[in-house]
Amino acid sequence: MDTQKLANHIGCVVLLAAALGWPAFAQQPIYKAPAAADWSALSKLPDFSGVWERGGGGGRGAGARGRSGGPSFTPRYEAMRAAAASAPQPEDNATANCLPPGMPGIMGQPYPMEFLLTPGKVTIVIEAYTQVRHIYTDGRSLPGEPDPKFFGTSIGRWEGDTLVAETVGFNDHVQHARGVPHGEKMKIVERFRLTDPDTMSIETTITDPGVLTMPYTTTASLRRHRDWTISEYVCEENNRNSVDQSGKAAIDLTLPGTNKK
Amino acid sequence: MRPSAPLPLLALALLVAAVMPAAAHHSFAAFDMANQKTITGAVKQVDWTNPHIWIWIDVANDKGGSDTYGFEGMSPNYLARRGWTRTTLHVGDTITVSYRPMKDGKKGGMFVSGTTAAGKVLTMGGAGDGEPAR
Numbered sequence: 001m002d003t004q005k006l007a008n009h010i011g012c013v014v015l016l017a018a019a020l021g022w023p024a025f026a027q028q029p030i031y032k033a034p035a036a037a038d039w040s041a042l043s044k045l046p047d048f049s050g051v052w053e054r055g056g057g058g059g060r061g062a063g064a065r066g067r068s069g070g071p072s073f074t075p076r077y078e079a080m081r082a083a084a085a086s087a088p089q090p091e092d093n094a095t096a097n098c099l100p101p102g103m104p105g106i107m108g109q110p111y112p113m114e115f116l117l118t119p120g121k122v123t124i125v126i127e128a129y130t131q132v133r134h135i136y137t138d139g140r141s142l143p144g145e146p147d148p149k150f151f152g153t154s155i156g157r158w159e160g161d162t163l164v165a166e167t168v169g170f171n172d173h174v175q176h177a178r179g180v181p182h183g184e185k186m187k188i189v190e191r192f193r194l195t196d197p198d199t200m201s202i203e204t205t206i207t208d209p210g211v212l213t214m215p216y217t218t219t220a221s222l223r224r225h226r227d228w229t230i231s232e233y234v235c236e237e238n239n240r241n242s243v244d245q246s247g248k249a250a251i252d253l254t255l256p257g258t259n260k261k
Numbered sequence: 262m263r264p265s266a267p268l269p270l271l272a273l274a275l276l277v278a279a280v281m282p283a284a285a286h287h288s289f290a291a292f293d294m295a296n297q298k299t300i301t302g303a304v305k306q307v308d309w310t311n312p313h314i315w316i317w318i319d320v321a322n323d324k325g326g327s328d329t330y331g332f333e334g335m336s337p338n339y340l341a342r343r344g345w346t347r348t349t350l351h352v353g354d355t356i357t358v359s360y361r362p363m364k365d366g367k368k369g370g371m372f373v374s375g376t377t378a379a380g381k382v383l384t385m386g387g388a389g390d391g392e393p394a395r
Contacts, residue, residue, distance in 0.1 A: 241313075256308060
């Protein structure tokens with residue numbers, strides 16, 4: 001390919017990109033360099049610092065209650081749930097293969113998490129599966145067409161002493177129940193606040209127009225351990241569990257020192 | 262069909278978490294949870310690793326040799342916050358393990374508790390007196 005042909009080629013691609021509205025050149029939110037005032041403003045916020053352990057049970061669903069306290073589905077999705085429930089059940093889920101649970105399951109793991117407040121952002125360091133959530137509090141908007149992700153895309157704002165996080169854009173690993181996918185417009189709103197000096201309450205509300213008949217809300221609490229640190233959790237380090245495509249679970253008991261599959 | 266819906270938004274994880282916290286990583290499908298066996302052997306190796314620790318013991322067989330059994334425990338992260346360390350068990354220690362056996366009959370299962378030769382009881386809740394060390 002000579003230079004002229006190459007130039008034409010590139011020109012075509014650029015024109016095509018422009019015609020299709022490819023987001024390659026779309027304006028991305030800029031993370032502004034914090035000034036001293038931005039750092040000092042953090043001291044006015046509630047103290048979320050440190051390592052928090054999930055406690056206080058799993059959180060009861062409130063608001064929209066379907067069968068057994070779960071979310072209430074529209075007829076089409078309730079039919080999916082019922083069909084999946086009566087089909088042969090897989091013995092395990094993909095976490096056995098070390099995929100992390102998506103939202104909001106990742107927030108309910110039996111491992112601690114740490115909250116980091118920096119100017120324009122709240123970062124949640126999650127020990128389970130070594131995951132991180134990024135909640136932008138710099139005033140940016142949620143993306144109109146977010147890429148699907150395990151944890152979605154999050155923005156947050158402070159309403160008094162409550163951090164309100166909104167999250168959209170979930171991948172297919174996120175399901176309402178086994179066999180019940182989420183819709184395009186599913187949104188999760190989390191309200192984080194301190195209820196006493198070392199207790200944090202998280203109220204989680206899921207809305208999904210066309211899928212849920214009404215918002216589904218659960219609450220959970222976290223307990224702070226000032227003497228804990230987040231530890232390493234590399235799931236692939238020595239994972240002997242697995243689940244295959246048919247849903248069959250297995251454990252590899254290959255003796256140590258020999259070749260583990 | 263997708264083999265497994267990761268976490269049905271909360272439900273499964275929390276159900277499992279409520280039963281046995283650090284096992285949320287996987288189900289109990291491979292274990293015979295209706296049965297509990299006990300076996301005594303010598304610690305061959307301890308894998309102080311995520312997502313689970315593995316305790317391997319050599320158990321004398323009737324052929325004059327020994328068979329190695331593997332027992333899955335909680336994670337080192339979980340256990341370290343409850344009094345265990347990577348040297349709670351040493352190679353060569355005699356231990357009697359209570360476990361949920363493998364459904365497929367292989368040698369091993371899910372560690373429930375262990376008793377050392379000195380009578381110290383080790384559970385997944387904590388080492389020593391069995392109470393979580395918090």
